[in-house]
Amino acid sequence: MAAQSRQVRIGMIGYGQMGRIHAYAYRAIPIFYDPLPAEPVLQAVADVVPGVAERAAARAGFSWHTEDWRRVVESPDVDVIDICTPNSEHLPVLEAAIAAGKHIYCEKPLCTNLKDAQRILQAATKAGILHQIVAEYRFLPALMRARDMVREGLLGEIFHFRGLYLHAGYVDPRRPIAWRLRREATGGGVLMDLGPHIIDQMRVLVGNASEVQGNLETFIRQRPLAERPNEMGSVDVEDSAQALLRFPGGAVGSLEVSRCATGAEDELRVEVHGSRGAIRFNLMDPNWLYWYDLGKPEAERGFTRVATVQRYPAPAVAPAPKFSIGWTRAHVASQFSLVESIASGRQPVPSFADAVAMHAHIDAIYRSAAGAGWTAVPHVE
Numbered sequence: 141m142a143a144q145s146r147q148v149r150i151g152m153i154g155y156g157q158m159g160r161i162h163a164y165a166y167r168a169i170p171i172f173y174d175p176l177p178a179e180p181v182l183q184a185v186a187d188v189v190p191g192v193a194e195r196a197a198a199r200a201g202f203s204w205h206t207e208d209w210r211r212v213v214e215s216p217d218v219d220v221i222d223i224c225t226p227n228s229e230h231l232p233v234l235e236a237a238i239a240a241g242k243h244i245y246c247e248k249p250l251c252t253n254l255k256d257a258q259r260i261l262q263a264a265t266k267a268g269i270l271h272q273i274v275a276e277y278r279f280l281p282a283l284m285r286a287r288d289m290v291r292e293g294l295l296g297e298i299f300h301f302r303g304l305y306l307h308a309g310y311v312d313p314r315r316p317i318a319w320r321l322r323r324e325a326t327g328g329g330v331l332m333d334l335g336p337h338i339i340d341q342m343r344v345l346v347g348n349a350s351e352v353q354g355n356l357e358t359f360i361r362q363r364p365l366a367e368r369p370n371e372m373g374s375v376d377v378e379d380s381a382q383a384l385l386r387f388p389g390g391a392v393g394s395l396e397v398s399r400c401a402t403g404a405e406d407e408l409r410v411e412v413h414g415s416r417g418a419i420r421f422n423l424m425d426p427n428w429l430y431w432y433d434l435g436k437p438e439a440e441r442g443f444t445r446v447a448t449v450q451r452y453p454a455p456a457v458a459p460a461p462k463f464s465i466g467w468t469r470a471h472v473a474s475q476f477s478l479v480e481s482i483a484s485g486r487q488p489v490p491s492f493a494d495a496v497a498m499h500a501h502i503d504a505i506y507r508s509a510a511g512a513g514w515t516a517v518p519h520v521e
Contacts (some may be wrong), residue, residue: 146176148479149183151218151242153209153233154225155196158247158274159185162222163200165471173476174457177483180475184212213237220245220482227252227332228325231260238263243270245478248336250495252327254503258520261492272478272488273495275340277408279473281448281465282429286412286419287344289431296416296434301346301385301393303338304409306401310379316366317373329377331356331505334397336498340490341410342385342395343497349393351386353514354505359400383505386514406467418443426465496520 150166152159166180185202186209187193193205206212213221213236221237223230223246231251237244244264250273251257264271277283289295307330309315319325326332342349356378365373379400385393401407408423418432420443430443451461452473481488500520508515 146178146483147181147219148178148482149181149217149219150222151184151186151212151215151220152182152196152202152222152224153186153212154223154229155185155187155192156224159187159196159224160200161468161471162224162245162475163196163202164468165475167201168468168472169476169479172458172472173455175455177480180479183218184215186212209233210236213240213242219243220478223247226319226325227327231256234260235263238267238269241267241269243482244492245272245274245475246492246495247274248495249327249332249499249502250492251499252332254496254499254518254520257492257496257499261496264492270482270485270487271492272474272481273336273490273492273498274471274474275337275490275494276470276474277337277341277423278344278490279470279477280423280426281451282421282426282446283341283344283410285429285446285448285451286410286421289419290345290412290414294417294431294433295412295414295419298346298387298389298391298412298414300411300413301342301387301391302409302411303342303393303395304407305334305338305397306404306407306409307334307399308401308404310360310399311402313360313362314364316364316369317375318366321363321375321377323376326377328502328506329356329358329381330379330397330399331381331502332377333399335381335395335502335505336495337408338395338397338410339498339501340494341408342393342501343494345410345412346387346391346393347389348387348497349385349501349504349517350388351514351516352501352504352508353384354507354509355382356380356506356509381505381509383508423467426467 182202185196197205220243357380362372380398382396411420420430427449429446504515504517
């Protein structure tokens, strides 16, 4: 289904934290990019919580609103379904959107398990729709430059990958059990929440792992129930996950994700070491990529701070490249890529195929942690 009249009309399902960010990003695209390949239009919004969609329409500028997401999916005046619901609610929306021939922009993870994710990819491919998974860190200039440096051979043969994504939001044992702490709503814990982002960066910079050895831990096993704060309930998902990695080319690595990393804010860190050099990045220091060049004379060696700030390619026109970058700018760039791809009829990247690859690694880590030891990452399509 092609966008009409050089417009890409957005139908958003779910308007929580991420719905707000997506709405902001669509509205920012015409200011940040010129010329536009197509104009993103906030057409419709649905949320099951009474009053939320109505407020979203009034504040973000959607043309109409509803509590019934099926109305949005089935509407002839919507081109793209943007899914911002909890994980377990993705699948029925995905299935309906594919059946309706709508393009899809979906928050990660795609589904709550690998099998469903593979089925959705196959259905989307058969339907001929365009699809993108949200992996906004691909669209940070520092990590875009890191990818290019690896591809240009500036690091040489890759030896090591290290990736961490640390939050501290679940350190407080008084934080109640809400949907992110319920396996039935998420498919898992922090590995399903933060894991897709660091796995995606691993795949961009080094490639798919061939084998993993995983470990999971739940530190706070009893928490208040959100609906009955005076009662306690059992937590059935992990607070922390670690994995050792082996890659087909001989490189090794590790990844770690946690929501109980005291003192962390939004700490996504990556390091790649190779035979010619190394790079490192920290999301809390997002304007810079650090590069070690082994080709320099020994007396001049050391990590060099490379300014990446907001150096986006044309047609980005604002803010100027020299200004410091923020988290939301990556979402603007990600959603611009979606609009540009739809306008040209080109499959966006990262696609649902990338989402399935994320699921394959997550699935292997869970199976390993359950007692399988070193576990092969399945080759999936």
